[in-house]
Amino acid sequence: MSEPQYQQSNETPSVTGAMAALAQLEAAGERAADAPSRLRILSIEGSDPIGGAGTMADMKAFTAQGVFGYAAMTSVLAQNTQGVTSIVNMEPDFLVAQLNAVSDDAIIDSMKIGMLGTPELVEAVKGWLTALEQHYRDEGIAKPVVVLDPVMYAKSGDALLTEQAEQALRDIIPMADIITPNVPELAALADADQPAADIDTLESMAREVCKRYGVAVYAKGGALALVGGASSTDILAEPSDGQGEVRTTRIEGRAVRTHNVHGTGDTLSSTLAALRPQCDTWEQAARRAKTWMNGAIAAADRLHVGKGHGPVDFTWQHAPTGLRFSADYWNRVRPIRERIHGMRFITSMVDATLSLEDFAFYLHQDDIYLTDYTSLLALASSRADRLDERVFFAQAASGGVDSEVMFHHNWYVKHGFDPSGTSRSEVTAAYIGHEHRVADSGSYARLAAVVMPCFWLYAAMGKEMREQVRNKHIDVDTHPFGEWIRMYSDPEFTESTLREVQICDRLAAEASIDEYEHMMHAALVSSEHEFRFFEQGLTRPALGF
Numbered sequence: 001m002s003e004p005q006y007q008q009s010n011e012t013p014s015v016t017g018a019m020a021a022l023a024q025l026e027a028a029g030e031r032a033a034d035a036p037s038r039l040r041i042l043s044i045e046g047s048d049p050i051g052g053a054g055t056m057a058d059m060k061a062f063t064a065q066g067v068f069g070y071a072a073m074t075s076v077l078a079q080n081t082q083g084v085t086s087i088v089n090m091e092p093d094f095l096v097a098q099l100n101a102v103s104d105d106a107i108i109d110s111m112k113i114g115m116l117g118t119p120e121l122v123e124a125v126k127g128w129l130t131a132l133e134q135h136y137r138d139e140g141i142a143k144p145v146v147v148l149d150p151v152m153y154a155k156s157g158d159a160l161l162t163e164q165a166e167q168a169l170r171d172i173i174p175m176a177d178i179i180t181p182n183v184p185e186l187a188a189l190a191d192a193d194q195p196a197a198d199i200d201t202l203e204s205m206a207r208e209v210c211k212r213y214g215v216a217v218y219a220k221g222g223a224l225a226l227v228g229g230a231s232s233t234d235i236l237a238e239p240s241d242g243q244g245e246v247r248t249t250r251i252e253g254r255a256v257r258t259h260n261v262h263g264t265g266d267t268l269s270s271t272l273a274a275l276r277p278q279c280d281t282w283e284q285a286a287r288r289a290k291t292w293m294n295g296a297i298a299a300a301d302r303l304h305v306g307k308g309h310g311p312v313d314f315t316w317q318h319a320p321t322g323l324r325f326s327a328d329y330w331n332r333v334r335p336i337r338e339r340i341h342g343m344r345f346i347t348s349m350v351d352a353t354l355s356l357e358d359f360a361f362y363l364h365q366d367d368i369y370l371t372d373y374t375s376l377l378a379l380a381s382s383r384a385d386r387l388d389e390r391v392f393f394a395q396a397a398s399g400g401v402d403s404e405v406m407f408h409h410n411w412y413v414k415h416g417f418d419p420s421g422t423s424r425s426e427v428t429a430a431y432i433g434h435e436h437r438v439a440d441s442g443s444y445a446r447l448a449a450v451v452m453p454c455f456w457l458y459a460a461m462g463k464e465m466r467e468q469v470r471n472k473h474i475d476v477d478t479h480p481f482g483e484w485i486r487m488y489s490d491p492e493f494t495e496s497t498l499r500e501v502q503i504c505d506r507l508a509a510e511a512s513i514d515e516y517e518h519m520m521h522a523a524l525v526s527s528e529h530e531f532r533f534f535e536q537g538l539t540r541p542a543l544g545f
């Protein structure tokens with residue numbers, strides 16, 4: 001008997017479709033062995049020693065998008081976040097020598113052309129690009145994507161293009177697949193009297209320039225984002241047919257209140273050049289570029305580079321280097337810390353005016369909380385990947401039961417309270433719920449972070465309250481809440497806190513940015529719960545207790 005034959009005509013369309021798709025995947029798999037692992041993108045730009053704009057921005061943006069970067073320099077600039085002090089433009093022949101050094105040796109999948117400075121440099125790039133495209137056509141190599149950033153001025157207002165070069169620049173625009181003017185550059189290309197002051201005008205100018213030059217236009221609206229409003233919108237205008245029709249799309253983003261936007265335009269255009277070959281449409285590439293850009297701008301203020309308009313953070317998706325998790329947390333948690341230190345529950349404890357009933361309520365909720373908290377410390381011990389940390393969390397779990405729970409019990413006995421009828425408040429349940437949800441992620445690092453504030457905020461408070469009691473010349477031994485204050489200002493508790501913080505720092509240093517942010521979020525939410533936890537001591541009537 002012969003083997004069954006899978007002839008196309010005998011199969012249903014879905015089966016044949018699936019078979020063809022699978023065959024395609026298999027063929028792609030076979031080809032992958034010879035395919036380059038990275039797209040290769042060329043930057044033709046001027047330099048920026050402060051590392052925020054020009055060639056340096058392009059290289060960093062390429063790396064952030066996972067592509068390999070080549071660079072040919074049109075000019076060397078002495079500039080920083082405050083402005084440009086000097087420019088040396090390359091000899092056109094030397095620029096061509098650099099460009100040939102790349103194109104004679106390697107394939108270019110895409111390129112970003114930025115500052116071109118002089119008409120001679122524009123002509124040099126034009127000649128080289130024309131020859132390259134002809135060569136690729138002859139060899140059957142895919143035409144590289146060309147993103148042209150018509151750089152005319154720096155944010156500082158310094159001219160980066162001579163007046164004569166502007167006309168030459170207009171002449172090479174049709175060689176680009178897309179141009180990326182900012183607000184003043186778009187107005188210059190549209191021969192408008194005034195730069196756009198609102199998004200509708202930006203859109204109509206982009207439409208006009210797209211029609212005039214027959215290339216797609218990505219109009220950067222950064223200057224409008226600075227004017228006000230919550231959103232920052234760019235315009236994508238594309239020729240929609242061969243008849244001069246233009247389709248526009250608004251590329252929306254969040255406006256970031258920052259003056260650190262040096263090099264945003266360069267970064268956006270090089271990111272587009274890196275992303276376009278990875279996307280099906282300009283719109284897709286534009287949306288991805290805008291989202292990434294937004295993250296980089298949002299992280300810019302924390303870089304602390306320069307005294308003027310600082311650069312964006314190209315590495316915003318990596319955990320901060322040089323800034324420990326603990327320092328980052330302590331800084332970010334400051335508003336919550338300040339609220340805790342100033343809240344009436346705490347200040348009335350220090351000056352001994354807090355009622356014993358209020359304190360007893362708080363204490364019992366804390367008892368309930370600690371039952372879960374100590375079980376989470378034990379869980380952290382079981383998850384720890386190092387022996388010393390396993391021991392630390394196991395001891396912290398048993399120490400918590402030993403000191404805090406025993407203190408609570410003795411306090412009830414001493415003051416004649418019987419908390420047995422009290423049940424878990426909503427606030428307590430919410431805090432415990434948060435910690436359990438974080439623990440359920442299965443991550444040891446997040447678990448270590450979510451339990452951290454209960455150490456650190458208490459240790460900080462214990463220390464400060466003890467000082468305040470001392471400053472009021474009250475003997476902590478006779479203070480009605482002295483024993484509680486002593487417990488959290490005790491050197492042994494401080495030492496445990498330090499160890500817990502060090503563990504979080506170690507785990508954060510080894511974490512991905514995603515995990516780092518999960519850790520940070522877990523710790524910050526716990527800190528907010530700590531505030532509410534104290535607050536409930538005074539709001540318990542409203543809670544129905």
Ligand SMILES: Nc1ncnc2c1ncn2[C@@H]1O[C@H](COP(=O)(O)OP(=O)(O)OP(=O)(O)O)[C@@H](O)[C@H]1O
Pocket residue numbers: 053153154155181182183220221222223225226232233234253254255256257258261262263264265266267268290293294297
């Ligand atoms: N404050 C901001 N908030 C959010 N996005 C911004 C902000 N400023 C700029 N952008 C975005 O950054 C990208 C670059 O736009 P921008 O208008 O700053 O370019 P540019 O003026 O050419 O920059 P540069 O000349 O500094 O290189 C755009 O996507 C823009 O929307």
Ligand SMILES: Cc1ncc(COP(=O)(O)O)c(N)n1
Pocket residue numbers: 045046047048053054055077079114115151153154155156160261262263264265266
């Ligand atoms: C080499 C070079 N290219 C472009 C810019 C524009 O960037 P910005 O407007 O942020 O200064 C620049 N400053 N330097």
